[in-house]
Amino acid sequence: MATITSTMEFESIEAPVTFKAYLMCAFAAFAGMLFGYDSGYIASVLGMDEFKRVYGYLHTVVIDGVEREILTYSTWQKSLIVSILSAGTFFGALFSGVLADRIGRRTTIILGCGVFMVGVTVQITALSVPALVIGRLVAGFGVGFVSAVNILYMSEVAPRNVRGAIVSSYQFAITVGIMLASCVGYSTQDRQDTGAFRIPIGVQFLWAVVLAVGLFLLPESPRYFVKKGRLDKAMKVLARVRGQPDDSEYILHELAEIQANFDYERQVGEVTWSGCFSGGVFTSNSNARKLFIGIAIQMFQQATGINFIIYYNTTFFQQVGMQSPFLISMITTVVNVVSTPISFYTIERFGRRPLLIYGAVAMTICEFVVASVGTARPDSEAANYCLIVFVCLYIFFFASTWGPAAWVVIGEIFQLPMRSKGVALSTASNWFWNCIISITIPYMVDEGKGGLGVRVFFVWGALCATCAVFAYYVVPETRGLTLEQVDRMMEEVSARRSGGWRTREDWARGLSDMGEQPASVQMQPKSSQRSSEAT
Template identity: 50%
Template sequence: MASVVAAAVPARAEAPITFKCVMICSFAAFGGILFGYDSGYINGILAMNKFHHGFGVPSSDANAFGGYLLPSWQKSLMTSILSLGTFLGAVLSGWAADRWGRKNTNIVGCVIYIVGVVLQVVTDGNVGLLTAGRAVAGLGVGFVSACVIMYVSEITPKSIRGRVVGGYQFAITIGIFLSACVNLGTKDYTNTGAYRIPIGLQFAWALILGIGLLFFPESPRYYIMKRDADRARQSLSKLRGQPVDSSYVVEEHAELAESWEQEVSAGAGSGSFFSCFGGGLRKGSHLHRTFIGTSVQVMQQLTGVNFIFYFGTSFFKTIGIKNAFIISIILGAVNVASTPVAFWTIDKLGRRPLLFWGAIGMSICEFIVAIVGTTTCGSISHKVLIAFVCIYIFFFASTWGPTGWAVSGEVFPLTIRSKGIALSTASNWLFNFVIAFVTPYFVDEDKADLQSKVFFIWGSTCAMAAVYAWFVVYETKGLSLEKIDVMMREVYAWQSPGWREDGGLAVVGDVEGVEGQRPAASEKSRTLLPERVDARAQ
């Protein structure tokens, strides 16, 4: 099947994972709440009567409040402009993270976010100021969304990395749920507090994250890149809860430093954005890794989940479902409750099975919603629609939500990690912007008026996501970031479940059988690091 040439290297013992280590590594993932809350609050206020009266235009439409209604272009602009700001922030974060550090870039993002919130709070019927505030807040979210993934991926032990990175998605779900609760509480206010209170609460999340990070260590891999060995060891000591001179810290530092030197000596590139597209089409090249990191984020957006969280409340009201705000809270609760499922499955079952079967489940649910919503009407069809949207949210929250972020945080070598994750996050926000911008034109009555038919689109893209997961995504569970580098140079994505650290390949190609249990290397084979695999047809 394959011949292997391997070189012996000393095995490295992993430091025990302490409660302090988990708390430090998990705290930064709290940054997801900024994105989640911002996405959720706009969903609610777009359906508020007072918001229509304050920001809408004169209308005789039956749905108008006091003679005012939000036109499609206005809803599209106010919703999507956040994503445009985050796209720019995510791109800039790659440059900032290599110069200011991962931690400091996150803190700068929180400051920018607060400025954007101020602009949104002070507005009173001024669409331009509200839009500008969301754009600035988006810039801050872009910084945080890219650097949180980078920071958490670099500081977390490999055995819990998938779960901790998945915590970022969990924070997003909490933000969405909290915003739905706040919107429900203020929706009937007859003053500007109806929308200013949900907007103003964003201050809290940025302050908690920004101030909290001041007391946390910088990523040791950042110090390695800056050739500051002392600070790198001190950072590892704090993160692992071990003395600076302990064997755990010394050996992990040596492995990180050696990997960095090998990348540089191999001409890995300057670490610029252009370096992300180098190496041609061969497996494991920078271009290959950039394609995986960016495309998994694009596919996550194409599942259609943000249609629910951006426009769900308005959509449910449009098709005649009563208590649309209550439905949004239910969906938010399902989202929050389902995400922790991935904390266990992502490092037990692996990345590929979650993405593959999650996409299949979402596709089935969305086609059912589309068919029922198109062919029937009345309370029964509404109940079926709500039930399968809840199941669809379960599949997303327990698979593609956290796992997409984990994949993007793992596939890049250190030389381009900051730029690669920045591009991956930017691709997420770019397609987030596209979906937020075009969706009102898909479903509004005076436009395409697709209503439930829009789920035929999302069902089809989820089916595409299943094919994508099989052929493109690598299985990385249980591997250090440095070992992932080696694997991606040696095998294709569909072979990765059978890749072993001793350089061998187990039986490959069975999602259920292989990926659930990665073959364990023997004690002798654990001392081998693969240098080259020459695949030959048998």
Template identity: 50%
Template sequence: MPGGAIAVGDGLGANAPKNRFAGILMTAFAAFGGILFGYDTGTISGVKVMPDWLHTFGHPTPDDPKFSYNITTGQESLVVSILSAGTFFGALLAAPMADYVGRKWGIVASCLVFSVGVAMQTAATEMPLFAVGRVFAGLGVGLVSCLIPMYQSECSPKWIRGAVVSLYQWAITIGLLLAAVVNNATQNRDNHSSYRIPIAIQFVWAAVLAGGMAFLPESPRWLIKRGRLDAAAAAMSRLTGASPNDPVVREEIRLIADNLEAERALGETSYLDCFRPSSNKIAFRTWTGIAIQGWQQLTGINFIFYYGTTFFLASGIKDPFLITIATNVVNVGMTLPGIYGVEKFGRRSLLIWGAVGMCVCEFIVAIVGVTVSVDNIAGQKVLIAFVCIYIAFFASTWGPIAWVITGEIFPLQVRAKAMSLSVASNWLWNWAISFMTPYLVNPGAGNADLQVKVFFIWGSTCACCILFTLFCIPETKGLSLEQIDLMYQNSTPFTSHKYRARLFADEEVGHAGKGHHDEGSEEKV
């Protein structure tokens, strides 16, 4: 972008060593919002097969050997997918919320919307109110899922930004695990508390997130965008431990403001601008964000966490609730290597190898499933083992890194809009998969009855994830958000490693960013 400035040093807070970890802890706390996302997602997987819930919302099925009451495929699809419909619109609403209310207070408001939905589900004894409650909860989750990675990306120092944003995915996995544990503890209660307890616990998660965020600083980049430079200095001071008048803080603010002015000179402010080709490659970036969130869902991971209990039951597993807990433990534990690896090995390489690993595992699961009887104990153990390995690959790569990429590839002027479109893509595909899966998997008239053969589909989509990463994802490890802007202008995903090395070299010799940008505009890497 003409006149753009490059952020030198180690990014927001990295030049204030005396208290920079306080800022990291603040932005890391925001990841708690992932608990809302993961817990709500995991709760419905177990709730919808609890006897009392089926008795309350379903219909008698005397011929079913497993359940005396049940729900139709259409009702199952509605109950699971309606949350994702709410999250889709919540993600779209996150853009105006983030731009006008702010990143911090937008998260607090999202918790209130989420709590309304939880209250409706807890009180419901009829399907319509339960479904509407899931819509409102979805609105809250959709808002949070966009606002939190945005807040973390804008407030974290660049040297650890990927790890901090990855904590959001880790919190999602912890939420899924907590949901599995609570579901397992209450499933056999013979009254409404069996499903109301797991649902009502979500009030606690919303209260903790809203209460904590109220005490955190607002994003300095949002304050700069609103023209509140003194407030931005104060916020940055809290994140770095330096004085608001510290030269490092003032220089950081000046660099961010200069980049923002250069973006504004290009006139990129609307949703339409997100899709217009320009020297800033904003259209390519927007489609990259939309696509990576879509491909994350198309890996098939939410098939396990939405329908895992039902799937394992149909596969002959005697205690599907315990297997669901086991898969969630793997999900939580294997996200930690991803948090480490995103800054050690980089985004691009982990996405490629993660997709390769998932692809292999899913084809093995599909082949074992169609060749081995459900009564074959050894075969079922192999199936469970490779499902767990597949989850491990996802948790350490595509799970956290999709959120990292989405949070860091957009320029400040359109970040809220482009991120909301990307996260909305996640929830649109989430809805489509959760809506279609019962029809794809379940037996019966009008259904495809694929059962375990659905893993052939997920394996094929993971193969597509490999190609997508090769052609569309540059390596952004260690770069400031402003440096990522320059990299998109002056390199391609295949040459991003070389351009990234040049940016680091310029920092080491103390070159001014503007001079480097002028050179890069004439000669592409």
């Protein structure tokens, strides 16, 4: 492998972010639209009479002493139809790590779009529960490719000073997709033909086509080319996403840092799948420690209960007797959308840890209020108003904290030799727990089963409190660091002290600003620094 060297001083580490470069990085976040829409359309479709007529059956119930026949479907059918998407996505996310290293990040995402479109085709052409389940399983496999590798791609191409905002825009696109799914479902709910649910399902083609075509026009990740030993291509694509000429000192410096870090880690050895679990969870900066953080933070994101609202909001609002459940569902998705952009600023201004800690505390309060009032005053108008207001507040806090921050963290904590595998396993954790929660919710909430109803928010509130504890003791602060510096920081300090960690160059700059110029300040590659420390 050729060597890239840079003579740049430490005062100018990274190129200024141009508008064109920012747009190129931000477009990749459009993948969240596909993810969000596919997750969100099922909530409206499940509540449609036409969907119940095609996929359900007539059921006799007694209302006010009078027997009536209503269209419905079994709890197991609802559970399976919703959760099977997450099962497919779990396996797709796992498999994506291998493909991302072999054929590239961008190509894997495009392939995922193709698989997704096959699944959508099955869903709209065959009208039976087995066909719907198979279609959602295949579509989920494609979403697994996209959701795992897109985070990896954005983290590797985004400039460090706006990386948190760029990756947060992925969560924003997810919320927009969920909102659009709700709006489409709201507009087709009263149709008396299969278009009521086929239209919301078929719209997904648009997002997959736009993403695939757009990615053909975007460059591959420069870190992927470094990993493959193609520094010439790495330099060209890095210059393109930074909006700089190929021979710019900014580009040479950043590429030299990426190369030096990879050279050191390559000496240690390529990380196998089993190697991702090496070192022990309690060992600072070990592979197992990083993987534990990534897997656990995605698990806890699901444990907040957000997908109870996303997947089952319409049917849940129907169960508790609310008027206009489709409209209320759409309002919650609008709150989700308008709240997420707040994180673009706060995640870079305050950091990842504060958002995760205080966001979890705020969600805990909201969910306990909903559960307490709903239990004390069941079937009352006051309880319904409380449910709407505090569910919207809960969504606000999730969308501006845990929603984006969990994705940002898993894109930053893994070193290059295991990054694709680490992100894939972390994303698979998200979808595994997504699947488990999707399966169990109907059995927890439905009458004749667990029958918890609104009391299920006690469960989510307790889990959110656990999220706050986890974030405080385990999650490191990665704001303002390059992906290579994050590795160094996790080796030197604990999560609770990570917010105050600075690079050697930052300390040198501080001494210089105070008039205490150090005798020698050099931008050493990480391998050189560690070698000198060992002697």
